[in-house]
Amino acid sequence: xxxxxxxxxxxxxxxxIDNGGKIEADDWMPxxxxxxxxxxxxxxxxxxxxxxxxxxxWVPKAPTLRRKLAIMAKVQDxxxxxxxxxxxxxxxxxxxxxxxxxxxxxxxxxxxxxHNVFHMEAPTWADAGVIGWLVDGAAIITQTMSLDTxxxxxSRALHRICAEEKFHAQHGESIVxxxxxxxEQQRRMLQDAVTRWWPALLMFFGPPEGGKISSNQQMxxxxxxxxxxxxxxxxxxxxxxxxxxxxxxxxLPDPTIRYDEAAGQWIYQQPDWDEFKQIVSGHGPRSVxxxxxxxxxxxxxxxxxxxxxxxxxxxx
Amino acid sequence: xxxxxxxxxxxxFQLADDDFILAYRGSEWLGLAPHxxxxxxxxxxxxxTMGHAVMFYxxxxxxxxxxxxxxxxLRKPQDFRxxxxxxxxxxxxHYMEQPNYDWAYAVARTYLYELFKWVxxxxxxxxxxxxxxxxxxxxxxxxxxxxxxxxxxxxxxAGGGQESRDRLQAAxxxxxxxxxxxxxxxxxxxxxxxxxxxADASTLKARWLEKASDALAKNGLALPDAFPAPSHDGRAGxxxxxxxxxxxxxxxxxxxxPAAAW
Ligand SMILES: [Fe+2]
Ligand SMILES: [Fe+2]
Numbered sequence: 001x002x003x004x005x006x007x008x009x010x011x012x013x014x015x016x017i018d019n020g021g022k023i024e025a026d027d028w029m030p031x032x033x034x035x036x037x038x039x040x041x042x043x044x045x046x047x048x049x050x051x052x053x054x055x056x057x058w059v060p061k062a063p064t065l066r067r068k069l070a071i072m073a074k075v076q077d078x079x080x081x082x083x084x085x086x087x088x089x090x091x092x093x094x095x096x097x098x099x100x101x102x103x104x105x106x107x108x109x110x111x112x113x114x115h116n117v118f119h120m121e122a123p124t125w126a127d128a129g130v131i132g133w134l135v136d137g138a139a140i141i142t143q144t145m146s147l148d149t150x151x152x153x154x155s156r157a158l159h160r161i162c163a164e165e166k167f168h169a170q171h172g173e174s175i176v177x178x179x180x181x182x183x184e185q186q187r188r189m190l191q192d193a194v195t196r197w198w199p200a201l202l203m204f205f206g207p208p209e210g211g212k213i214s215s216n217q218q219m220x221x222x223x224x225x226x227x228x229x230x231x232x233x234x235x236x237x238x239x240x241x242x243x244x245x246x247x248x249x250x251x252l253p254d255p256t257i258r259y260d261e262a263a264g265q266w267i268y269q270q271p272d273w274d275e276f277k278q279i280v281s282g283h284g285p286r287s288v289x290x291x292x293x294x295x296x297x298x299x300x301x302x303x304x305x306x307x308x309x310x311x312x313x314x315x316x
Numbered sequence: 317x318x319x320x321x322x323x324x325x326x327x328x329f330q331l332a333d334d335d336f337i338l339a340y341r342g343s344e345w346l347g348l349a350p351h352x353x354x355x356x357x358x359x360x361x362x363x364x365t366m367g368h369a370v371m372f373y374x375x376x377x378x379x380x381x382x383x384x385x386x387x388x389x390l391r392k393p394q395d396f397r398x399x400x401x402x403x404x405x406x407x408x409x410h411y412m413e414q415p416n417y418d419w420a421y422a423v424a425r426t427y428l429y430e431l432f433k434w435v436x437x438x439x440x441x442x443x444x445x446x447x448x449x450x451x452x453x454x455x456x457x458x459x460x461x462x463x464x465x466x467x468x469x470x471x472x473x474a475g476g477g478q479e480s481r482d483r484l485q486a487a488x489x490x491x492x493x494x495x496x497x498x499x500x501x502x503x504x505x506x507x508x509x510x511x512x513x514x515a516d517a518s519t520l521k522a523r524w525l526e527k528a529s530d531a532l533a534k535n536g537l538a539l540p541d542a543f544p545a546p547s548h549d550g551r552a553g554x555x556x557x558x559x560x561x562x563x564x565x566x567x568x569x570x571x572x573x574p575a576a577a578w
Contacts, residue, residue: 060566061568061569062563065370072343075347076355296415300352304480305351309476
């Protein structure tokens, strides 16, 4: 075979993804495609792992035996998603000589970010319900968009993850419904949690583009890594959840929110996007505590990693 | 309640509480295990163990002892019949703040306890109480995987160099401080055995000793020569302060309103 130039390879690559073709880990890919994927998938993977922590706070305390079993299974799934995604990211990083250890170190130094929602406090059992119902609900919306991503290993992982996320949203909804139909105290707990999580849920989709799509997003769309904008996804979330929230007799901390028939979209109050930047850069209410938890468990397991390494070396 | 009924309930509380409290300790580890793969595996096993506890509490519920949730979450520490070994903390600190958890202790405790559980379930296969016979078989299929898992960890830690070997051996010694507590059926032991519910405790201990010594010997490890008398007899409702902490935490939400639907 005649050696192709970089431009020829790129042209073939683009033609392939434009025709709906999928890229595998060992296929040729442009460097910036690889970099974008690593960034996206390692952030998604770490968010799953860091996302286990707020709910984990409620695992030992879940109110009934049935809920105890269900939330343990749910949080275990999240760790499993993290594992699946880190493996996809590891394969992409391998040619660059990077490993999972590098990803963890990037997390600890703040270079690798995780979703804003997992920096927030979860002070009551109702928060565990709202996380399952609305945070997982929001995640389903962003992940569904990426199911058809051009990178096949990510697409496969997402198919598995999305199937489980649907159970998570049901699990969360079941907790929320029990509280909504419950006592005065339970309803109050639920309302407080919804009010508390609302701005974080809006932020989850990222800042609105206002017609100016960032070069980053443009690249991801060109490479068929994503297909919808932040604002489009947020609108899908509103479509699905605002009516349900009102149906339960709950209120939102945004008196202006309404569906504008003429514009065909929801009008709502923007959250504080400066605060969003603060949160994702590690200055959220629980950022330090959760990162410390992960760091501490990582440091404490150093001797275990050493022991496992000694085993493999002996085997060679 | 006649003697036989009392004996049956006492035994069921021992079975339920052992698994329930150990699964709680396992759930505290969630998110903190040495690596992500282990987090997933350990959590899955803790769910099995919690699931077994639920089955035992439900058997008690059928016998009219109260609802499974009330039994698990509203009894006082002195009403719990678990061995003290399972209530020992995972290390120092709280699961949300500064958890200094000891993985070697987790491996040693879970492995040695689950070997005991295997022996106990095996004995329950010939119980005079039919529901226990059926349930044991089901639980043993799951437990088989747990034992393989902990055997692998034992092998890796024993063969992972001096430090890890020392840590594991020290953890085994620590677990053995409490091990006698497992081999007690408590104040109703005679009635439990007389009713044919299970073989006597010394028989279980002999079987466990053989299994545990073999499992450790394969990896160049050993049990201590003698086990001290237990500091507290959990089967008689004697517990450490840690159990009160555990119960406060695990029932924190339920106690807000036990009559509410959660
Ligand atoms: Fe997930
Ligand atoms: Fe989820």
